[in-house]
Amino acid sequence: DQQVKQNSPSLSVQEGRISILNCDYTNSMFDYFLWYKKYPAEGPTFLISISSIKDKNEDGRFTVFLNKSAKHLSLHIVPSQPGDSAVYFCAASEPGNQFYFGTGTSLTVIP
Amino acid sequence: EAGVVQSPRYKIIEKKQPVAFWCNPISGHNTLYWYRQNLGQGPELLIRYENEEAVDDSQLPKDRFSAERLKGVDSTLKIQPAELGDSAVYLCASSPWGGRNIYNEQFFGPGTRLTVL
Numbered sequence: 001d002q003q004v005k006q007n008s009p010s011l012s013v014q015e016g017r018i019s020i021l022n023c024d025y026t027n028s029m030f031d032y033f034l035w036y037k038k039y040p041a042e043g044p045t046f047l048i049s050i051s052s053i054k055d056k057n058e059d060g061r062f063t064v065f066l067n068k069s070a071k072h073l074s075l076h077i078v079p080s081q082p083g084d085s086a087v088y089f090c091a092a093s094e095p096g097n098q099f100y101f102g103t104g105t106s107l108t109v110i111p
Numbered sequence: 112e113a114g115v116v117q118s119p120r121y122k123i124i125e126k127k128q129p130v131a132f133w134c135n136p137i138s139g140h141n142t143l144y145w146y147r148q149n150l151g152q153g154p155e156l157l158i159r160y161e162n163e164e165a166v167d168d169s170q171l172p173k174d175r176f177s178a179e180r181l182k183g184v185d186s187t188l189k190i191q192p193a194e195l196g197d198s199a200v201y202l203c204a205s206s207p208w209g210g211r212n213i214y215n216e217q218f219f220g221p222g223t224r225l226t227v228l
Contacts, residue, residue, distance in 0.1 A: 004153070006153075009151075034216070036219075041221065042221050043115070043202055043204070043219030043220050043221050043222055044154070044202075044219045045219070046216040046217070046218070049216070089153050089154070091153075098156045098159060098167060099156070099217070100153075101153030101154045101155070102153050103151065103152050103153050104151075104152075104153055
């Protein structure tokens with residue numbers, strides 16, 4: 001059973017606009033969440049994280065929002081750039097436990 | 112600093128053949144992970160090591176899969192015999208520390224793409 005879900009397999013955005021990638025989870029014990037970015041033929045690379053004691057974490061153009069009551073998190077990229085085109089995975093974990101990954105969303109930023 | 116190294120990058124074998132993957136984690140990283148990523152899916156954990164000890168192998172199909180991490184550094188993942196359904200990308204990742212209540216970013220290698228014919 002998929003505990004972390006990314007329901008949008010793909011997303012296209014114009015350069016300079018906002019990209020919003022969504023992620024839902026089912027396990028209320030999850031308390032740490034990460035976003036990874038993956039280019040073709042490369043392994044995922046860490047992008048940004050958030051713990052459940054926060055509802056927002058910002059790093060430059062990337063902001064992650066966490067809504068614990070809705071078991072939902074989102075990644076905002078503003079402004080989007082062509083180099084942001086990649087597959088984005090969200091992942092979630094309980095304390096000291098493994099990370100569960102979503103199925104990924106392929107973002108295309110159109111110049 | 113060198114990243115996680117994996118070899119080979121690609122492997123094509125016939126079903127029922129054995130295959131092995133090798134991973135060299137980032138120097139100093141105690142925790143090592145092997146993941147399998149099927150097409151269109153996210154990575155799924157197969158096994159996690161803290162130093163030499165396999166602390167979570169609950170999702171490793173032990174009838175055909177085995178792994179080892181001798182001396183707490185390099186690791187190998189073996190499949191014997193391979194089946195058609197084993198075709199996937201096998202990712203290795205490492206992090207500085209594991210343990211309970213400690214979260215660490217995982218650094219992934221480029222993966223080994225296995226095709227079983």
